Amino acid sequence: MDITREQIDDLNAIVKVAITKDDYSDKVAKILNDYRRTANIPGFRKGHVPMGLVKKQYGKAVLVDEVNKLLQESLNKYLTEEKLDVLGNPLPKAQDDLDWDNEDFSFEFELGLAPEFDVELKTKKPITHYKLIADDKMIDEQIDSIAKQYGKLISQEEVSEDSEVTGTFINEEEGIENKATLTLDKLKGKRNLNKFVGAKVGDTLELKTKSLFEDDHDLMNFLKVDHDKAHDLEINVNFTIDEANKREAAELNQELFDKLFGEGVVTSVEELRAKIKEDAEKQFVQQADQKLLNDITEQLIEDTKFDLPAEFLKKWIQATGENELSVEEASEEYEKSEKGLRYQLIEGKIIKDNEVQITYEELKDYAKKYVAMQMAQFGQTNPEESVLEDIASRVLSNQDEAKRLSEQLMSEKLINVYKEKANLKVKEMSFENFVKEVYS
Incomplete structure (x- = not known):
C-alpha cells in the first residue's frame, strides 16, 4: 500500500x-x-x-x-x-x-x-466585566417578599388594593372556567383596578381580556388558554369573587430565621440582610460570567482573522447532510455555521495554548456539586457523601449528561483564563440596572 x-x-x-x-x-x-x-x-x-x-x-x-x-x-x-x-x-x-x-x-x-493562527486575548478594545451587587432596594424587596410569603392571611369581606383575590373566570362560549388567585398589581390601568377595589365576596365582575393584565402571558395562567391565543384574546369574561384576603407580613424573628436558613445561622435582621446579599450576589456571578463569555466570544471572532477551506466545507456539507442538498442550499448552510466553526477553532487554540484540561476526578466533583444543588431544591440540604458519589457516577454514565457537564466545566475554566489574561474593565452595578443595560 x-x-x-x-x-x-x-x-x-x-x-x-x-x-x-x-x-x-x-x-x-x-x-x-x-x-x-x-x-x-x-x-x-x-x-x-x-x-x-x-x-x-x-x-x-x-x-x-x-x-x-x-x-x-x-x-x-x-x-x-x-x-x-x-x-x-x-x-x-x-x-x-x-x-x-x-x-x-x-x-x-x-x-x-485547519488554518494556523494565533489568538490574542489582550484585545485592543477592553471588554466589560460586570460585577453585580444586590443593592438596598433589592434586599428590601426580598425581605418584604419573605415576610409576606411566611405571613398569615386575614379574610376580608371587601377587596382592597393589597388584597389577594381568589375567584373563577368564566366565558362559556370559549369554554373558559378556571379558578385562580391574583394580586391587584397584576392588573393593567386604573379602570381595571377600580372594578376590583371595593367589590365584595360573592360579586361577579365583568371584565375585558384586552389590556386586562400588565403581561398578556398572565392570561395563560389565570384563564388557562394557550400561548398563541393569549396574545390576541379579546373577549369578555366574568370573574366571581370567592375569597378576598389580606396577607399580614410575618415578624422578622428568630423562628423565621431558623425556618429559612437553619437553626442559629442567622440571628438578626442585619445578618438576614447580609445573607440575602451574599446569596443573591453568588447567583449574579453566573449571569455576569455568561455575559462575559458571550462578549469575549464575539470579540475574539471579530479580532482573530484566518481563512477557511470554504469550498471544501460546502462540498462536505452537501455530501454528509441528512437530506440531499443543492449547491446553493449547502452554501447557505455553510454561511449559517461559519461563525460557530470559527469559534470552535479559536476555542480549541485557547485550550491548547493555555493547557486547559479536565480530569475525570474534576468532572466527578463537578457532577457531585450539580447533584447537591438539585437535591437542595427539594429540601435535601446535607446529603451524605456516599449518596452524592453514587448519583454522580450514574449521571456520568449517561454520555449526553457527561458531555453537557464537561462542556459547562470547560466554559468555567475558560472564563477563569479570560479573567486572568483578557483585557477587561470591571463595571459595578445593581442587577436591575444590569438587566436594563444589557437586555433592554
Missing part, C-alpha cells in the same frame, strides 16, 4: 491511496474459506461447497467490503501519524471508471485543513 499527499494550498490537499492485491488477498481468502465451511447451498454438503462457487456468489462483495475497511483504517492511521488537523472528514473523489475486477486499486480523497 502506498499513501501520498499533494498539497494544493495551505488549506486544501489531495491524499492518494494505492492498494495492491497483496494488501487484501489474505483477508479475503480467509473470509471466503470461512464462508465455504458454513455456507448452506442446495446440492452440496455443508463444508464441501466448491471454492469457485463460493467466490462467484460472495467474492465481489467480500472484496469490496475488505478494501473499504482497509482504506478507512489506513487513511485514519495516516492522518494521525502525519498529525493533520482536518476539518470535517476526507471526501472521496468520484471514480466512475472504478473496476472491481482489477487486482490493484487507487483512491483519492480531498482534505480540508
Whole structure:
C-alpha cells in the first residue's frame, strides 16, 4: 500500500491511496474459506461447497467490503501519524471508471485543513466585566417578599388594593372556567383596578381580556388558554369573587430565621440582610460570567482573522447532510455555521495554548456539586457523601449528561483564563440596572 499527499494550498490537499492485491488477498481468502465451511447451498454438503462457487456468489462483495475497511483504517492511521488537523472528514473523489475486477486499486480523497493562527486575548478594545451587587432596594424587596410569603392571611369581606383575590373566570362560549388567585398589581390601568377595589365576596365582575393584565402571558395562567391565543384574546369574561384576603407580613424573628436558613445561622435582621446579599450576589456571578463569555466570544471572532477551506466545507456539507442538498442550499448552510466553526477553532487554540484540561476526578466533583444543588431544591440540604458519589457516577454514565457537564466545566475554566489574561474593565452595578443595560 502506498499513501501520498499533494498539497494544493495551505488549506486544501489531495491524499492518494494505492492498494495492491497483496494488501487484501489474505483477508479475503480467509473470509471466503470461512464462508465455504458454513455456507448452506442446495446440492452440496455443508463444508464441501466448491471454492469457485463460493467466490462467484460472495467474492465481489467480500472484496469490496475488505478494501473499504482497509482504506478507512489506513487513511485514519495516516492522518494521525502525519498529525493533520482536518476539518470535517476526507471526501472521496468520484471514480466512475472504478473496476472491481482489477487486482490493484487507487483512491483519492480531498482534505480540508485547519488554518494556523494565533489568538490574542489582550484585545485592543477592553471588554466589560460586570460585577453585580444586590443593592438596598433589592434586599428590601426580598425581605418584604419573605415576610409576606411566611405571613398569615386575614379574610376580608371587601377587596382592597393589597388584597389577594381568589375567584373563577368564566366565558362559556370559549369554554373558559378556571379558578385562580391574583394580586391587584397584576392588573393593567386604573379602570381595571377600580372594578376590583371595593367589590365584595360573592360579586361577579365583568371584565375585558384586552389590556386586562400588565403581561398578556398572565392570561395563560389565570384563564388557562394557550400561548398563541393569549396574545390576541379579546373577549369578555366574568370573574366571581370567592375569597378576598389580606396577607399580614410575618415578624422578622428568630423562628423565621431558623425556618429559612437553619437553626442559629442567622440571628438578626442585619445578618438576614447580609445573607440575602451574599446569596443573591453568588447567583449574579453566573449571569455576569455568561455575559462575559458571550462578549469575549464575539470579540475574539471579530479580532482573530484566518481563512477557511470554504469550498471544501460546502462540498462536505452537501455530501454528509441528512437530506440531499443543492449547491446553493449547502452554501447557505455553510454561511449559517461559519461563525460557530470559527469559534470552535479559536476555542480549541485557547485550550491548547493555555493547557486547559479536565480530569475525570474534576468532572466527578463537578457532577457531585450539580447533584447537591438539585437535591437542595427539594429540601435535601446535607446529603451524605456516599449518596452524592453514587448519583454522580450514574449521571456520568449517561454520555449526553457527561458531555453537557464537561462542556459547562470547560466554559468555567475558560472564563477563569479570560479573567486572568483578557483585557477587561470591571463595571459595578445593581442587577436591575444590569438587566436594563444589557437586555433592554
